[in-house]
Amino acid sequence: MPGAMRQSTSNLELLTIYEVSKILGSSLDLQQTLREVLRALAYQLQMHRGRVYLVGEDNVLRLVAANGLSNEAAAQIEFRDGEGITGRILKTGMPAVVPNLAEEPLFLNRTGGREDLDEQVASLVGVPIKAAGVVVGVLTIDRISDEGPQGHFGSDVRFLTMVANLIGQTVRLHRTVAEERRFMMRETFRMQKELRPVAAPINDVVCTSPNMLEVMAQVHRVAPFKSTVLIRGESGTGKELIARAIHNMSPRKDAPFIRVNCAALPESLLESELFGHEKGAFTGAQKDHKGRFELASGGTLFLDEIGDISPNFQAKLLRVLQEQEFERVGGSKTIKTDVRLICATNLNLEEAVGHGKFRADLYFRINVVTIHLPPLRERRQDIGPLARHFVAKFAKDNGMALVMEDEALEVLNRCTWPGNVRELENCIERAATQSRDGIIRTESLSCSLNLCNSSVLFQYRTLGASVGGLAPSMGPGAINRVPPGRPGGPAAANAPKTPAMPAPVPEPAGAAAARGRPARRVVPRPLAGLRRRPAGGSGPPDPACPCPSRAPLPPQAPPPSPAAAPPPAAEVPLDEPESGSLRDRLLWAMERTGWVQAKAARLLGMTTRQVSYALRKYNIEIKRF
Ligand SMILES: Nc1ncnc2c1ncn2[C@@H]1O[C@H](COP(=O)(O)OP(=O)(O)OP(=O)(O)O)[C@@H](O)[C@H]1O
The missing domain is CATH 3.40.50.300 (P-loop containing nucleotide triphosphate hydrolases)
Structure with a gap:
């Protein structure tokens, strides 16, 4: 073959190897993958009638992928060790070339289909498929020619051996995974009994x-x-x-x-x-x-x-x-x-x-x-024990006595926790930093839950749900709904309070010492623009949200007339102020991801750089845990 011709052939072969390796890594279905490999060989290099046989545990070669043969027909075809040309490749572990199949006595023509060749000559090239030095199968292809055997079989054998090696690695990987799966299933079955x-x-x-x-x-x-x-x-x-x-x-x-x-x-x-x-x-x-x-x-x-x-x-x-x-x-x-x-x-x-x-x-x-x-919402039984665990952990880390009221626990039990256990842990920690008497009450959870629930709020907004319908689940009023006689309870229901921004709470010295860092100031932040809807606001509470405020709100004062003085924030419907929307979403995403900017960025469909910029822009202090 002239030099230029050989050069272009080897380029094509390289390209085909690249294609084959891509195909082998692209699908979870081994048979489908092998069929596509054969298709690529036929299309790129005119290697027709490709066949891949794999050895079973009984040492019989079975056809698993073939060009131009139905799955049913292929499933019938097998060769024993040493049987025909294919069986010989298995037995010897060596490639085989048959320049003219019509003249080869060993050829069994088990897969058929070469009857209509008329004047053409079919040659066969076959190579073993090896994995870790062991023959696990055989790859064969036909070369069809009008002019008799062409004599390029040496390069065909070299090229097909490369392809067979790639196939061997893939087969080995599939078998290892299947074996480990079987082992694990047996183990699981055994252990389930115990x-x-x-x-x-x-x-x-x-x-x-x-x-x-x-x-x-x-x-x-x-x-x-x-x-x-x-x-x-x-x-x-x-x-x-x-x-x-x-x-x-x-x-x-x-x-x-x-x-x-x-x-x-x-x-x-x-x-x-x-x-x-x-x-x-x-x-x-x-x-x-x-x-x-x-x-x-x-x-x-x-x-x-x-x-x-x-x-x-x-x-x-x-x-x-x-x-x-x-x-x-x-x-x-x-x-x-x-x-x-x-x-x-x-x-x-x-x-x-x-x-x-x-x-x-x-x-x-x-x-x-x-x-x-x-997710935590699918294992509500864990919420109570987890909450108590986090309370005890906070108390131990900070060398203080801390308990949680049963009612506060009920509130936690009814939240959806889209940020899962991390969100619950953060919520307890924030509430704990606000407790002045070592008791976490429903009220001290309110600020925390504003943030926790903001994630639910965002989810509903992105789903296009009615904002009014969400309000009872989300607003601080919901959390402030406490039994009569308690601060913020129904006695004061007609004049609900806007949750004031709590004063920064110095971090207990013990916690700082435990972390080996200077004491930080924990600044609980109510969510900007998160306001309670007026009584009778539109839209039903979403049944999927078990947050405390699914129960009806206590009666509210009618909305003020436009001429009246601006109402306290808590009386305004729960619309997000336009300028605050990104800030809310940022807070939600940061809370939900434990204040990891890369994760928050992914959640918001932004880059980490954009999130970092937005945090600075909105002057949001980054929490470090
Ligand atoms: N079952 C549990 N018991 C006690 N603490 C838990 C439990 N599950 C989670 N936590 C606590 O919740 C916080 C978040 O858990 P962790 O970081 O393991 O979650 P993750 O699934 O790896 O989160 P991410 O996907 O965001 O990395 C940690 O502080 C962890 O200790």
Whole structure:
């Protein structure tokens, strides 16, 4: 073949290899993937009638993907070890070339379809598919020619061997995952029989509801193994806590638990954070720096927000997970790693794979054992024990006596908690800082709940619900609705108070000392523009919202005439002032995400830089926990 011709052929082959590797990483369905690989071979390189056979446990080759053959027809075709040309490839582990099939006595023509070739000659090239040195299948293609065998079979064999290697890796990955799944299912079945409720908090995890008890049983089951665990659940449901619990119950508990928030770092930083860098790798790299993979050696690496890493970085991570080794940025030495991986995400990874945003092969790698954390609204039994746990924790951290009224607990029980356990924890902490006598009462929750409920408010607004209909659930009046005789109770109902901005409460000295930082001033903030609707406001309370104010409001004074003096803020309908809308949403998002700007940005569909700018613009003090 002339030089130019060979050059263009190898370029085409390279392109096809690129296509094939993309196809293999793009779908969760192995058969479908293999059919597409064969289609690409036929389309790009005129390699027709492609066939992929895989070896079963009985050492029989079965056809799993074929060009131009129905699934039913393909399912019938099999070769035993040594049978026909295909069986020989399995037996010898060597490629085979048949220049003219019509003259080959070994050819069994089991798949048929070559009868209408007339004057053309069909040749066959077949190569073994190997995984970790073992033959797991056979890939064959036909070359059809008008002029007899063309004699390019050497390059065909080389090229098909590369394709077969890629297929081998994919098959191995699918089989490993399937095996681990089967193992876990057997284990789950066995352990379910022994499942007993877990009464006391384990590793600080409070759990009394049946679904959290099941989660903890799962934690017990997976902890002893090295299997990768994927923890899924909404923001604030306790994914990191569960990851730590798995580590603490594992044989690796005395080695480090290292966490990386993948969403918080741009790709270049993430790479050097995870893999480390060598001195001089980039401007500012003044000395060698160990990455988190190295720091977690012998222990557990927790990759939080794994769904947020870029496609480019997904490929890098996949390589490390497959090969268990990596190089530091700017370094050439290969470093071996021994970490147990736990990943977490609140994204729908299957959807991301479907949209091509998350690699299917990485998905398989990390989705070995999955633990789903239910949102707090689906495990209301946990609200009381969690609230008491946070009260006790605050009291202990600050060296003070603190209790919570039963009525306050009732209020908490009726909220929807879109920010989950983190929102509940923040709410209790804010209320605790306002308690002057060591008792958390319904009233002291009000300011906290303004913020908590703002998230619900935003959800309803984005759904286009009637703002008036929300008011009883959200407004401070709702929280201020307390029994007669109490400050702010029905006796004062006709003149409800606007919740005054509470004075900054100095943080108790103990807390600051415990954190090793100077004391901060906790400034509870009522939500700007959050005002109560007038009595009889339009729109029914939403039945999905169990917040306290679903009960009817006490009678209200009629709305003032336009000529009258402006009413107190609490008397005005619950419309969001135009200028305050972004501020409200910001507060909501920051509260919901535990004041992590990157997460809040994602929730709002903004960039982190935009959120940071908006926080400054609205003069919102950033809380640090
Ligand atoms: N079952 C629980 N018992 C006690 N505390 C809990 C529980 N679940 C969550 N928490 C507390 O709630 C807060 C949020 O939990 P965590 O950070 O683990 O959530 P997450 O799901 O990882 O959130 P994100 O997705 O936003 O990273 C933490 O302070 C954690 O200690």
